Amino acid sequence: MHLDNLGKISPKVFDGLSGSAHEQKAVVMHVHVKQGKTVDVGIVNIFEQGGGDTLTFASDGFSCTDVMVNGVKENFADYITKNDLDTKLPLVADYYGALVNISFQSVEPGAEVKFYAPVFAGIRYKHAKPISDYATLFDAQLKKNKLSGNNVLFSCNCILNYLYSGLEGHKTEPFVGPITFGEVAYQLLNQTLVYLEVHDL
Template sequence: MLQHIMTPADVEQLIQKGKTLLLAGEEDLLRKLPKGKWIGGTIPYFITPDKGGMVSQDKIFVTDISDVVASIDVKVYDDNTLGKVYTDSGHEGFSFIIIPAMSPVHSSFALNGPNYKDFGCQPLIGWISGVHLDNLGKSSPKVFDGVSGTAHEREAVVMHVRVPEGKTVDVGIVNIFEQGGGDTLTFASDGFSCTDVMVNGVKENFADYITRNKLDTKLPLVADYYGALVNISFQSVEPGADVKFYAPVFAGIRYKHAKPISDYATLFAVQLKKNEVGGDNIVFSCNCILNYLYSGLEGHKTEPFVGPITFGEVAYQLLNQTLVYLQVHDL
């Protein structure tokens, strides 16, 4: 399974050979590629097989899934139509989604994804496209439909994949965080930001609470969503203003601040080894930009996982500060 960083010229050759590709790279590189069986998203951060974590603005990360594809159907969805993504997916493979960060469809998916019709009927995996951190607020993340040759900043692109007979698909998540033993936090409404929080049932200003208790905002809030631990990462905390998140909190869900971590990078490496995932059947993986920054992954490998570093991960729904991966096995 080809997962590697390549020059645009080499990527163009793969497209012209009819390969089915998932691509990640800078906008100007993706815009110049010919039409073909590919979808892509903007990001310049990657984990590569050779150099580990790196930044590249002149190369493209390529995931060639041709060997596990019987057929594909590429569709573009806006925030009003994305609710059909599971219904459209079929039942013989997986769907791969790329969503531009900070777009209407990003917000809609984050808030409504678990309530979509036929949620979970087929594996959905993917990522949130982004930009170089120096360009935050200056340029907008994009996604690309290579079949039609179009770029989008307000819509999601999805490749519905039917796999050959005799193969099965699994989605996995690596999450180094667990709930700490502190206060139980709940929120009055769903959203990417809040002013107030209920602390053990008592209303407080959340920014003041974080400051007073010296919470480490590199550690996310963690909720138990019916047996799965889901992280809500902090984007910003301004005294006297809203607390902003990279994924939404939900009313009625009980959150706790994550258990403190003494050595972020070491624990992440331990969790990777615990998963005991064989590299041979990993079709795709991606890791969060916050893991990249806080673990100091530049120049470090996360074997057997390689791929784009993202502004959010999708494993059925939006996730933060996780690594997600797709495996295709022979039955």
């Protein structure tokens, strides 16, 4: 489904083995691990928290009207407009050691802000630090994590990375998996790449 049609038509999930399409089902990959091997699920996230305000939410969810800005309640859509926030940059929070992104789906002036992944009450979010060159930062993350194609069994990259960062025509080796509508590792994620890596015990 094209992102422009979000909310207008139902996205489909396809079973590659049978060719069947589903609107209310998920396709799950089960990995049989040989004796002497182990697997890790990791994320590549090029975004960091910016130096701006700390944002918290009163309840969990995929949308909100109000936000606490450094402890002071504001309409979130008005805050975004007033501060000229780039909604192509996600909110970033430290979830117990893992940086997790929450991407903006839509901002309705004076009303509701919708997200592609849920925000959680009590978690401190900040607007992401701007990035200059996606490809360079991505390559730096790969080197930092010492990832190689020999160990990466599967990966999926967020469609928002593809759209916002100009990935068309670029390589993201050693990752060659699909572009997806959100990734799951720990929870539903946005603007990250998720990978499954196999290691010897």
